[in-house]
Amino acid sequence: MVLPRDFDDAHARADSLSLRTSIGVGGRPRYLFEPESEEGCREVVRLCRASGVPLHVLGGGCNLLVTDGEIEGAVIATRNLKHFRVFDDRVEVGAGYGFPALVRKAIDLGIPGLPGCPGIPGSVGGVVFMNAGGRFGSVADALSEVSGLDHEGNVFRRFIQPGDLGYRSSPFAGCLVTGAVFRRDPAQTPEMGQALHRKAMTWKRDTQPLAARSAGCIFKNPPGPYSAGWLIEQADLKGLRIGGAMVSTQHANFIVNTGEASAKDVWSLIMLIQAEVKQRHGVDLELEVQTWA
Numbered sequence: 001m002v003l004p005r006d007f008d009d010a011h012a013r014a015d016s017l018s019l020r021t022s023i024g025v026g027g028r029p030r031y032l033f034e035p036e037s038e039e040g041c042r043e044v045v046r047l048c049r050a051s052g053v054p055l056h057v058l059g060g061g062c063n064l065l066v067t068d069g070e071i072e073g074a075v076i077a078t079r080n081l082k083h084f085r086v087f088d089d090r091v092e093v094g095a096g097y098g099f100p101a102l103v104r105k106a107i108d109l110g111i112p113g114l115p116g117c118p119g120i121p122g123s124v125g126g127v128v129f130m131n132a133g134g135r136f137g138s139v140a141d142a143l144s145e146v147s148g149l150d151h152e153g154n155v156f157r158r159f160i161q162p163g164d165l166g167y168r169s170s171p172f173a174g175c176l177v178t179g180a181v182f183r184r185d186p187a188q189t190p191e192m193g194q195a196l197h198r199k200a201m202t203w204k205r206d207t208q209p210l211a212a213r214s215a216g217c218i219f220k221n222p223p224g225p226y227s228a229g230w231l232i233e234q235a236d237l238k239g240l241r242i243g244g245a246m247v248s249t250q251h252a253n254f255i256v257n258t259g260e261a262s263a264k265d266v267w268s269l270i271m272l273i274q275a276e277v278k279q280r281h282g283v284d285l286e287l288e289v290q291t292w293a
């Protein structure tokens with residue numbers, strides 16, 4: 001197949017995703033695009049669609065497990081989509097804007113929920129797609145509108161309705177989120193935001209391996225009273241290693257890269273954990289981490 005010239009540039013630009021994922025594993029995509037505008041994204045989506053090339057969306061790479069070796073198709077990275085505009089009642093942010101920076105600004109801007117999300121790395125597009133959050137706040141607390149492109153490259157704008165966002169789920173599968181709008185609440189003072197941020201940060205630091213290379217929680221918490229981390233810990237799997245991948249000794253739902261882990265090491269550990277937890281507790285653990293084969 002003869003590919004348009006843009007693909008040659010995108011091929012030359014493609015580097016290893018181990019450099020772009022927080023866990024530090026993953027191979028090289030065949031093509032890498034990094035558009036600087038929604039229009040640029042649109043061209044990439046349409047080009048890939050017309051050429052039959054599968055397209056993956058890369059945000060901050062903080063909840064991703066990418067296979068070793070070459071990744072079939074193209075990757076579109078959102079890191080150049082970084083607009084940030086403040087209005088009286090809302091804040092409009094580009095998908096490539098860093099979520100930790102937004103969380104810090106949310107304290108003074110009175111964005112509900114977000115001050116309770118420190119220690120959650122990634123991009124705004126990624127946290128919208130994942131509906132990221134935790135016990136002290138989540139994206140769903142303040143997200144009012146999302147703009148993006150559907151799989152054919154058509155621009156959409158969606159006002160968030162009750163029920164759109166669930167536990168680590170959103171209606172944006174197969175889409176490219178290009179921007180998001182978060183509401184401001186005049187009743188939320190900076191002091192309130194600061195207090196929530198401090199409380200959430202203390203809890204995160206005490207319970208999760210924030211300094212290690214990981215992809216965040218590997219498994220979703222299953223329905224029922226027990227968290228995935230608790231089930232793994234009770235199966236005596238903390239500290240278990242395969243190659244360079246290890247079940248965190250601090251939080252059993254994190255797998256950390258101790259040095260030279262490969263995606264294969266991480267996958268093997270995931271499958272071992274699933275088998276042990278099934279045998280020990282009769283529970284099927286479902287992946288939270290997103291995977292590119």
Ligand SMILES: Cc1cc2nc3c(=O)[nH]c(=O)nc-3n(C[C@H](O)[C@H](O)[C@H](O)COP(=O)(O)OP(=O)(O)OC[C@H]3O[C@@H](n4cnc5c(N)ncnc54)[C@H](O)[C@@H]3O)c2cc1C
Pocket residue numbers: 022056057058059060061062063064078095119120121122123124125126127128129130131132133134172175176177178208209210214215216217290
């Ligand atoms: C130390 C650590 C702690 C963490 N703690 C938490 C936590 O407390 N709570 C929590 O929820 N998560 C947590 N995570 C996971 C991670 O921070 C979130 O899942 C975050 O949403 C990932 O965003 P990202 O931009 O890095 O997405 P990526 O990892 O790049 O992508 C994740 C998924 O989102 C898709 N995606 C990314 N950007 C877009 C876009 N613009 N449009 C459409 N799809 C897109 C990707 O295709 C992929 O399927 C943690 C991770 C780490 C490493």
